[in-house]
Amino acid sequence: MSRIQADGVDFRGADLEGAVITDASLEGADLRDSRLRRADFGNSNLRGADLSGSNAQRVRFTSADLSGARLDEADLSDGRFASARMNEVSMVDANLGDGRLNNAQLRDISARGVNLDGAGLGRADLSGADLRDARLRGADLARARLEGADLRGADLEGANLDGARLAGADFRDSNLQRADLRNADISGTRFDGAELGNATWVDRRHCRPRSISECD
Numbered sequence: 499m500s501r502i503q504a505d506g507v508d509f510r511g512a513d514l515e516g517a518v519i520t521d522a523s524l525e526g527a528d529l530r531d532s533r534l535r536r537a538d539f540g541n542s543n544l545r546g547a548d549l550s551g552s553n554a555q556r557v558r559f560t561s562a563d564l565s566g567a568r569l570d571e572a573d574l575s576d577g578r579f580a581s582a583r584m585n586e587v588s589m590v591d592a593n594l595g596d597g598r599l600n601n602a603q604l605r606d607i608s609a610r611g612v613n614l615d616g617a618g619l620g621r622a623d624l625s626g627a628d629l630r631d632a633r634l635r636g637a638d639l640a641r642a643r644l645e646g647a648d649l650r651g652a653d654l655e656g657a658n659l660d661g662a663r664l665a666g667a668d669f670r671d672s673n674l675q676r677a678d679l680r681n682a683d684i685s686g687t688r689f690d691g692a693e694l695g696n697a698t699w700v701d702r703r704h705c706r707p708r709s710i711s712e713c714d
Contacts, residue, residue: 575613595633 500519505525511535522542529547541561548571558578569589579599584607591611598618600661606626615635619642627647634654641661653673661681671691678698694709705713 499519500521502519502522504527505523505529505531507524507533507662508629511531512529514537515535516688517537519542520538520540520648522539524542524544524547525606527544527548529549531551532549532553533547533704534552534557536556536662537554538558542563543550543566544559544562544567547564549572549638550685552572554572554574554577556576556578557574559582561579561581562579563583565583565585565593566585567584567587568593569604571591572589572595573593575593575595577594577597578674579597579602581601582599583603584606585603586607587604588608589612590608592609593613594617595613596616597614598620599622600620602619602622604624604627604649607624608628609630609632610628610630613633614637615617615633615642617634617637619637620640621642622639623632623643624647625643625645627644629647629649629652631651632649632653634655634657636654637654638658639662640658641664642659644667645663646666648668649672650670651672652669654677655673655677656676657674657681659677662682665683665685666687668688669692670688673693674689674697675693675695676697680698680702682700683686684700690711692711693705694705694713697705697707697709697713699713703713
């Protein structure tokens with residue numbers, strides 16, 4: 499199915515497991531509740547497509563354009579999104595655990611409650627993202643951009659934020675225990691009520707086990 503033109507096509511509930519749909523155009527396509535396990539959408543156009551509720555473990559969206567797409571409640575665990583364009587995507591309560599999103603563009607996404615445990619987000623751009631109550635335990639966010647992102651109540655225990663750009667981000671009431679914040683830019687960042695026990699602070703200090711709001 500490579501290079502197909504399927505803009506706006508209704509694929510609801512379709513079984514596309516293992517399909518190769520690279521360099522294709524599915525702009526505005528309806529893929530709700532479809533089976534997309536191990537499918538390959540590399541370098542395809544899925545702008546504004548709806549993949550809500552899809553079963554898409556180990557799917558590949560490498561270098562694909564998903565700008566404005568809906569991924570709410572989709573299972574995209576262990577997916578590959580390296581260098582994908584995903585600005586303004588809605589992925590509320592989606593599962594992207596262990597996914598690879600290195601260098602992906604994720605500006606202004608709506609991702610409340612998303613599961614990104616163990617995900618690779620190195621150098622990803624999450625500026626302005628809504629990540630309230632998100633799960634990012636053990637996620638790699640080294641040198642990622644999170645300026646102005648909302649991470650209130652998020653779980654980032656053990657996350658790697660080395661060199662991350664966090665200016666203006668909101669980490670109120672989040673869990674940053676054992677997180678690595680070395681070399682991070684925290685200009686104007688809020689940590690009120692954040693758990694910082696055993697975290698490594700921007701100046702390489704080791705926070706005390708019961709540190710709250712600030713690294714003691």
